[in-house]
Amino acid sequence: MDAEVTLTVDGTAHRLTVDTRTTLLDALRERLGNTSPKKGCDHGQCGACTVLLDGKRALSCLALAVAHDGAEIITADGLAADGELHPVQQAFLDRDAFQCGYCTPGQICSAVGVLDEVRRGWPSHAGPDLTADPELSHDEVAERMSGNLCRCGAYVNIVPAVQQAGGGQA
């Protein structure tokens, strides 16, 4: 069964017809030709497909496109839409926080989400106090970024990159 949806992707609105089984990830990659979000597992187990969905980080492989009519999606490519790299992207470059690059757009969208969550005071398992404002400590960043697998093993560079983008720590 097909359905029509409108998706605003990296600032551009698209009206498109999707199979009701089409995930948001496949709608982006196979219908709209935006391959910045990656498919690593298609089961929400690796994080490579992470995008910002209505402002929050989300696994686009676990979202059905038909359920997100009208949604606003930002991919890693859209974070640099004006040609200028986002501070998180610049920090990943500065810290060599990737090798093969396949998990990278997802890591970067996830990191943008993490920094926003920390700014809003959302607690995590790594924080000592659920009611205190979280700090961008190593453990706090590592915990929050653990939904994004990196098989090349760039984690020791990803954490300082996120800290750098978040305001100078590391």
Place this chain on the structure above:
Amino acid sequence: MTDLLEPRAIGRDLVRRDGVAKVRGTATYAYETPVERPAYAHPVQATVARGRVTAMDTATAEGLDGVLAVLTPSTAERLASTEDREFAVLQSDEVAFRGQLIGAVVAETSELARQAADSIRVTYAEQSHDTELSADRDDLYAPGKVNAGHETDTSEGDVAAAMASADVTIEQTYTTAMYHNNPLEPHSTTALWDPAGDGHLTLWDSTQGVHPDRAAVCEVFGLAQEQVRVICPYVGGGFGSKGTPHAHVMLAAMAARALPGRPVKLALTRQQMFFLAGYRTPTIQRMQLAADRDGRLSAVAIDVVVQTSRIKEFAEQAGVPARMMYAAPNRRSTHRVAALDVPVPSWMRAPGECPGMFGPEVALDELAEELGIDPIELRIRNEPEVDPDTGKPWSSRHLVECLREGAERFGWADRPPARHRDGNWLVGTGVAASVYPTMRQARSTANLRYEDGRYVAEIGAADLGTGAWTVLPQITADALGVDVADVDVRIGDTEYPIASVAGGSSGTNTWGSALVVAARAFREKFGGSPSDGDEVAGDVDQAAQDEDHAAYAFGAQFVEARVHADTGEIRVPRLLGVFAAGRIVNPRTARSQFVGGMTMGLSMALHENSVWDPQVGQVANHDLAEYHVTVNADVGDVQAHWLDEHDPFVNAMGSKGIGEIGIVGTAAAVVNAVHRATGVRVRHLPVTLDKLLPGL
């Protein structure tokens, strides 16, 4: 001796040239190639481990609107060569392992292809299968050679006599698990068959070598080289699993040939990768060490048992590193193989060395404990003056220096006593050595041209995240004596000259040597002021090749492990490696390589384990939720350091390979640290809390 380059760009910490495209996600991987009207292929896999397909009911699939082609063993084209049975896709009704490709559906959308593939009803004549590896099987055999062309068995002196007369002996069996490479980018191919003339096949394939990939495809389909082009500018990780093509590449090409003029995209699912993309065999390693009271080894023996598939032999050379690592007059190594009804094993990061340094480096730790000698000192006492395997002198060997510098940096001298307790945590430190051979492949050619004021080199090499896009221009610039900003190196396309696979940590050595030959020939021919269009080629076989020395990179890895006294939870807050790997071409990308290898070694030590279910004949945990790899929160302080090593024999860059050595030895260092913390010796990977709890 090689004519060493004067390093100017070499050694500089340059940012990755492909970095901006990767942080934006605009680097195009194989499946992502923009093509007109792509069709989508979805494989059908066997659901028995051995038998024959007797019928495939494809009526439902064929009746679905939008299905373009259904391939089965009875409808698929006959291939020109079925000699390599992994590649003989859909050529018979025989099923040799569960998950084998037995069909495919091509459709207008990926959803439809998958639905149609799932709708195919398959009937089998099932036979009993045999998939369980053990060291006491009566059908183990000695292969002709083991991987990388090594001798199957070696023997010198009399190990049994040395064991009988030694002051101290260690005799233990160690095992490493089955591992799956699991690069984050699933194995993917976009294939287009143009039927005009004799026909032409374009493959955008995720591969560690476009040229070897093309050679395999040409062989299987009986096509001339000019009829096939393979393109792969970016590889989303491989770690060996994309070093050779696997069956799905042939399936994608067959699907494209069934739909001339229409590009077909095929990506294995993560689950399918556990059947079809290669894996590291489990290893069983029986170790024997004999030593005197001073710790001088009189015997080193390793007897390895591994598995392969019944349709294709891959014999992992896990007994090889013990042949050359330490001095001992009496030595033995053997490899025996069980051919089972299992998927085809293949390369995974440091095949041979990675599993093969686990048993020996843990056994050495056991010996050190038995003797009451510091494990670093024990290794130093058994340092060989020449390669014990070949008798050749070392091109350079700085293992002792790595151990000493690592000890200094790690704070080894102040390490806590055995079974030290810090609150609820037991704390221990451990060490192990690393090694990886310095290899150069036989064939690679670089073209170098002067074009619009820039030097442009072309070579069909690959960058799987290793940094080749960045490092090869550095080498070329120094060989030309120009600024690195004036050099472009283009890779990842069979339109460029032949290049070897990115494997065996040999890429920079091989391709870099070809680039240096080309650059020097260019200067000789055209001098310092070339004209537009001036061009030469350089072959690696024209580079000086030393045959008189044994060339290896060495390293030492240090681990701090903490084990929770009540729960057995294992944490590794510190991992530190020191490597002697010749000259480092780019410290930024090199550090990522070392640290990445060590992180994968930590993953092997604590998490990774493809759990085999012998009843159904498959990996039970075949996805990333259950096949655990190290995540960010598992990793603490991981440091890689290197010595300023000068090796005049290896190549013009003075560089050894660095892509694999980081994973070698890590797991042994973790086991040794956990033993120091808890008193529990884990000889069977991974180290999990259930193995520790009974001893706490």
